[in-house]
Amino acid sequence: MSRILIIAEHDGAALSPSVAKTVACAAQIDAAQIDVLVLAASAADVAAEAASLDGVNRVLTIENAANEKPLAAVLAPQIVAATEGYSHVFGPSTTFGRDLMPRVAALLGVNQVSDIMSVEGSHTFKRPIYAGNAVVTLDAPAEHVVVATVRTASYKAVAGGSSAPVESLAIEAELPSHTRYVSTQAGASDRPDLQTAAAVVSAGRAIGSEENFDLIFALADKMGAAVGASRAAVDAGYCPNEMQVGQTGKIIAPDLYIAIGISGAIQHLTGIKDAGTIVAINKDEEAPIFEVADIGLAGDLFQIVPELTNAL
Amino acid sequence: MDKILVGLKRVVDYNVRVRVKSDGTGVETDGVKMSINPFDENALEEALRIKENGGASEVIVVSIGPSEAQQQLRTGLAMGADRAIMITAEEAPDSLTCARALLSIVEREQPGLVILGKQAIDDDNSQTGQMLAALWGRPQATFASELAIDGDTATVTREVDIGMETIEIDLPAVVTVDLRINEPRYVKLPDIMKAKKKPLDELALADLGVEQAPAFAHTNFAPPAERERGIMVDDVAGLVAALKDKGLV
Numbered sequence: 001m002s003r004i005l006i007i008a009e010h011d012g013a014a015l016s017p018s019v020a021k022t023v024a025c026a027a028q029i030d031a032a033q034i035d036v037l038v039l040a041a042s043a044a045d046v047a048a049e050a051a052s053l054d055g056v057n058r059v060l061t062i063e064n065a066a067n068e069k070p071l072a073a074v075l076a077p078q079i080v081a082a083t084e085g086y087s088h089v090f091g092p093s094t095t096f097g098r099d100l101m102p103r104v105a106a107l108l109g110v111n112q113v114s115d116i117m118s119v120e121g122s123h124t125f126k127r128p129i130y131a132g133n134a135v136v137t138l139d140a141p142a143e144h145v146v147v148a149t150v151r152t153a154s155y156k157a158v159a160g161g162s163s164a165p166v167e168s169l170a171i172e173a174e175l176p177s178h179t180r181y182v183s184t185q186a187g188a189s190d191r192p193d194l195q196t197a198a199a200v201v202s203a204g205r206a207i208g209s210e211e212n213f214d215l216i217f218a219l220a221d222k223m224g225a226a227v228g229a230s231r232a233a234v235d236a237g238y239c240p241n242e243m244q245v246g247q248t249g250k251i252i253a254p255d256l257y258i259a260i261g262i263s264g265a266i267q268h269l270t271g272i273k274d275a276g277t278i279v280a281i282n283k284d285e286e287a288p289i290f291e292v293a294d295i296g297l298a299g300d301l302f303q304i305v306p307e308l309t310n311a312l
Numbered sequence: 313m314d315k316i317l318v319g320l321k322r323v324v325d326y327n328v329r330v331r332v333k334s335d336g337t338g339v340e341t342d343g344v345k346m347s348i349n350p351f352d353e354n355a356l357e358e359a360l361r362i363k364e365n366g367g368a369s370e371v372i373v374v375s376i377g378p379s380e381a382q383q384q385l386r387t388g389l390a391m392g393a394d395r396a397i398m399i400t401a402e403e404a405p406d407s408l409t410c411a412r413a414l415l416s417i418v419e420r421e422q423p424g425l426v427i428l429g430k431q432a433i434d435d436d437n438s439q440t441g442q443m444l445a446a447l448w449g450r451p452q453a454t455f456a457s458e459l460a461i462d463g464d465t466a467t468v469t470r471e472v473d474i475g476m477e478t479i480e481i482d483l484p485a486v487v488t489v490d491l492r493i494n495e496p497r498y499v500k501l502p503d504i505m506k507a508k509k510k511p512l513d514e515l516a517l518a519d520l521g522v523e524q525a526p527a528f529a530h531t532n533f534a535p536p537a538e539r540e541r542g543i544m545v546d547d548v549a550g551l552v553a554a555l556k557d558k559g560l561v
């Protein structure tokens with residue numbers, strides 16, 4: 001039987017939505033027992049949330065003041081100490097998991113399966129490579145623990161409403177002091193979260209300035225949508241980095257994605273492959289984005305976007 | 313600090329539209345343009361700037377894989393690296409084996425800093441830097457968009473999902489960089505000539521005494537599910553109607 005340990009991402013107060021998706025992936029493995037591990041300064045609230053997820057058998061907590069912020073070098077040795085008896089250790093393929101899980105894998109002496117998009121068997125997985133231009137099927141050796149990250153855009157969150165038992169773990173691990181948290185600069189936004197929103201409106205280089213981005217915000221707010229951007233728009237300083245969608249930004253799967261003044265480079269498209277409906281607004285009828293768009297409108301965004309905002 | 317070690321991976325150029333071989337055994341790489349992994353160029357640029365600002369005395373570039381990667385090392389030398397180490401292996405090894413090989417170079421060279429790209433654009437794994445830091449027992453600062461060295465510590469700004477995170481790490485350490493950290497310099501012709509005279513050591517992975525990590529079997533490569541081209545509408549009214557039709561607004 002597979003025993004899967006999922007490392008919970010959270011901000012100290014609430015569980016990240018990435019965890020319910022990681023559980024959904026783990027639940028694809030036959031006869032899996034799924035435990036969630038919460039490392040925190042004080043774990044109760046986050047653990048209670050994790051315990052409510054369907055399919056979770058047990059929630060384990062490791063409380064330590066050093067776990068206040070998720071520093072990979074501090075968390076990894078504690079996770080390793082907790083993995084005894086598990087056949088799989090999973091984390092989400094968010095920046096949290098991408099930073100942390102390879103460190104865990106190396107300490108356990110195994111390679112990592114990055115970005116699982118499909119479970120084909122307890123040790124067989126599919127994952128995207130070359131910016132999503134190819135999908136590889138791989139077999140992880142059965143005699144070793146499988147350490148993996150889960151491409152959250154490939155999975156729908158499991159429902160809540162259950163109540164798994166919560167147990168606190170006492171582990172012994174030497175924690176380093178060579179890595180210290182200083183600060184976070186988060187774009188305070190009351191808009192929906194880019195990674196979980198049902199609708200996303202994104203703008204590219206064509207938006208031209210930070211001020212012009214207000215056009216995009218206005219449309220998004222009218223629709224209750226999150227706001228994204230291409231790398232070119234972020235690089236030009238029109239919007240902050242956390243809005244970037246694509247190979248090196250966020251991989252998202254909203255029901256509706258509206259790409260405005262975005263050409264459709266492969267590195268951008270890899271971030272929206274699983275979107276339900278893609279709408280493209282671009283003044284160049286030949287733009288590659290139209291090859292993947294379900295609905296295309298050729299024209300000048302500075303005309304179309306205000307008109308669309310009014311029409312909705 | 314004395315030395316900075318930078319990893320350069322040879323990958324299919326980012327402009328190439330990669331195709332899966334029809335028999336599903338891999339992707340087409342014959343006759344395809346190869347380049348330095350873009351993030352690794354940023355890693356090297358950052359190391360060169362630290363050196364030019366007096367923060368280090370030597371920049372060493374290292375690559376692991378088929379010996380053709382010497383081309384990418386030569387480019388790295390032309391950009392300004394002082395010397396290169398080619399660790400040859402028949403195929404680019406898995407991440408953990410790479411990390412072990414890098415660790416053996418780290419033990420030999422004792423760099424104050426290792427800078428790598430945050431991911432390679434071929435396998436998109438994003439693992440080697442974190443693994444090296446783990447095996448070395450040293451700090452890691454991944455996805456860096458700003459790096460400031462101050463004596464024995466570094467302050468690193470990292471691009472994370474919620475925005476930017478700043479951490480402080482003791483050196484030596486491993487930093488993996490994002491594209492936004494800098495704009496890599498262009499190589500000039502005279503630099504290419506000069507680079508030919510710079511030292512490039514070749515070692516076989518097998519001779520490093522590195523244990524091969526448990527590897528995955530890659531059993532099939534397939535193209536991704538294609539999205540179909542949809543409809544074009546003429547105006548905003550048409551767009552709104554199409555969205556209403558799908559129940560999206």
Ligand SMILES: Cc1cc2nc3c(=O)[nH]c(=O)nc-3n(C[C@H](O)[C@H](O)[C@H](O)COP(=O)(O)OP(=O)(O)OC[C@H]3O[C@@H](n4cnc5c(N)ncnc54)[C@H](O)[C@@H]3O)c2cc1C
Binds near residue numbers: 229246
């Ligand atoms: C290693 C690597 C990783 C990368 N990762 C990412 C990533 O994660 N995400 C990402 O997005 N990119 C990424 N890129 C960059 C990517 O290759 C493209 O350069 C980028 O996506 C282009 O952004 P864009 O579409 O906004 O700009 P452009 O390609 O410049 O396109 C602008 C578009 O706007 C249209 N336009 C101009 N004016 C108007 C107007 N008035 N009205 C309507 N349309 C107009 C133009 O016709 C054009 O199609 C990466 C590149 C590399 C090398």
